[in-house]
Amino acid sequence: MHPQTQAIRLQRKRTNELEHSTPLFLTSSFVYESAENMAAAFTDDSLEVNIYSRFSNPTVDEFVGKVCAMEGAEDGVATGTGMAAIFSTFMTFLGQGDHIVSASAVFGSTHTIFTKYMPKWGISYSYFDMSKPETVEAMIQSNTKMLYVETPSNPGLDIIDLAFLGEICRKHGSLFVVDNCFATPAVQRPIEFGADLVIHSATKFMDGQGRVLGGVVVGREDLIHELYLMVRNTGPSMSPFNAWVLTKSLETLYLRMDKHAENALAVAKALESHPQLSFVKYPYLPSHPHYDIARKQMSNGGGILTFELKGGLDAGRSFLNALKMISMTNNLGDSRTIASHPASTTHSKLSSAEQLAVGITPGLVRVSVGLEYYQDIIDDIVQALG
Numbered sequence: 001m002h003p004q005t006q007a008i009r010l011q012r013k014r015t016n017e018l019e020h021s022t023p024l025f026l027t028s029s030f031v032y033e034s035a036e037n038m039a040a041a042f043t044d045d046s047l048e049v050n051i052y053s054r055f056s057n058p059t060v061d062e063f064v065g066k067v068c069a070m071e072g073a074e075d076g077v078a079t080g081t082g083m084a085a086i087f088s089t090f091m092t093f094l095g096q097g098d099h100i101v102s103a104s105a106v107f108g109s110t111h112t113i114f115t116k117y118m119p120k121w122g123i124s125y126s127y128f129d130m131s132k133p134e135t136v137e138a139m140i141q142s143n144t145k146m147l148y149v150e151t152p153s154n155p156g157l158d159i160i161d162l163a164f165l166g167e168i169c170r171k172h173g174s175l176f177v178v179d180n181c182f183a184t185p186a187v188q189r190p191i192e193f194g195a196d197l198v199i200h201s202a203t204k205f206m207d208g209q210g211r212v213l214g215g216v217v218v219g220r221e222d223l224i225h226e227l228y229l230m231v232r233n234t235g236p237s238m239s240p241f242n243a244w245v246l247t248k249s250l251e252t253l254y255l256r257m258d259k260h261a262e263n264a265l266a267v268a269k270a271l272e273s274h275p276q277l278s279f280v281k282y283p284y285l286p287s288h289p290h291y292d293i294a295r296k297q298m299s300n301g302g303g304i305l306t307f308e309l310k311g312g313l314d315a316g317r318s319f320l321n322a323l324k325m326i327s328m329t330n331n332l333g334d335s336r337t338i339a340s341h342p343a344s345t346t347h348s349k350l351s352s353a354e355q356l357a358v359g360i361t362p363g364l365v366r367v368s369v370g371l372e373y374y375q376d377i378i379d380d381i382v383q384a385l386g
C-alpha cells in the first residue's frame with residue numbers, strides 16, 4: 001500500500017466492540033493473564049507485550065507505525081515533545097568524549113542543547129554553514145558519532161542536499177540524523193537519501209491544528225531499540241491521548257501538505273515584488289538559493305515562507321500588530337496562518353551575530369501558511385505591510 005493509504009488505513013486490531021474509528025487506550029498500565037506472563041514481560045525487553053504506558057501503549061504504537069510507513073522506516077519511538085525526541089536521540093547515541101557535526105541553522109532549543117548542555121557532559125560540537133556543504137567532510141573527526149541537520153531549517157528555510165550528507169556519513173561511519181519537521185514525510189523522506197534516524201516535532205504539521213505536543217523518531221531497528229530503552233527508562237514518553245489526536249491527524253497529512261504548499265506558493269509569488277520587502281524566501285521559488293536541491297528532494301515547497309521587511313526590527317513589530325486575520329503566535333504547521341518575528345521572539349536569546357549566522361535578519365518574518373482561502377492570506381499580509 002502507498003504510504004498515503006497507510007496513513008489512513010493502518011489501525012490496530014479492532015476490539016470486540018467493532019469500532020470503525022480508532023479507539024483511545026487511555027490507561028497507565030496493562031494486566032496479565034498469569035504471573036508467568038508477567039514475569040516474562042519483565043525478563044525480555046524486546047517482548048511485544050504492553051506493560052506500562054511509559055514503555056508502550058497501543059494508541060501510541062499506532063501513531064508510530066503510521067509515521068514508520070510514511071517515512072519508510074523499520075521502527076520508531078514516540079515522545080512527549082519534539083525536543084524530547086531530539087534530546088533522547090542525543091543522549092542515547094552520544095557520550096563523554098564524543099563529537100557531533102551539525103548545521104548551525106537549527107531550531108533554537110536544539111542550539112541550546114549544543115551550546116549550553118553538551119559541553120557540560122563532555123560532548124563537543126562543530127557547526128557548518130548550510131550554504132557551504134563542501135566544508136562538512138573536513139569537520140568529521142575520529143570521535144564524530146553523529147551528523148545532524150534540519151532541512152528546510154527553522155526559520156531560515158535553508159536547504160541542504162541530503163544524499164550528499166548521507167554519502168559522507170556512510171564513508172565515515174557516523175550516524176545521519178535529520179529533523180524533518182518542516183517538510184513532513186508527505187513532502188520529503190530522508191531515509192531514501194541515507195538518513196539513519198528521522199525526527200519530528202509532531203506538534204507542527206502532523207497535528208496540523210495546534211492542539212497537542214508530540215515528538216517521534218523513526219529509522220533503523222537496531223538504533224530504535226536502543227532509543228526505546230532510553231525513553232522507557234528515562235520517561236519522556238508520549239501521552240496516549242496526544243497519540244490518538246495525532247494518529248487521526250495523519251489521515252489527512254498528505255492532503256493538508258498539498259494545500260499548505262499550494263497556498264504558500266501563491267502567497268510567495270504575490271509578495272515577491274512587493275516594494276517593502278527586500279526578499280521573499282520559499283523552497284519552490286526559483287529565486288531560493290537552494291531551489292534545485294528543493295526540487296530534487298522535496299515533492300513540494302512545504303507550508304512555510306519567510307520575507308524580510310526593509311524597515312528592520314521596528315517594521316517587524318509594526319507588521320505583526322497590523323495583522324487582522326493572521327495569528328500572532330510562535331507555533332507553526334496549523335490550519336490557520338501564523339506570522340512570527342524570530343528576532344524579537346523565538347531567537348531573541350541569540351546574539352545578533354548568532355542570529356545572522358542562521359539567517360535571522362532583524363526584519364525577518366516567518367509565515368506558516370494555513371489552509372484558508374489563499375487570497376484572504378495575501379490580502380491580510382498586504383494590508384499589514386501598508
Ligand SMILES: Cc1ncc(COP(=O)(O)O)c(C=O)c1O
Nearest residue numbers: 081082083107154181201203214
Ligand atoms: C524544526 C523543529 N524541531 C524541533 C522543534 C521542537 O518541537 P517541540 O516544540 O514539539 O518540542 C521545533 C519546534 O518549533 C521545530 O520547529
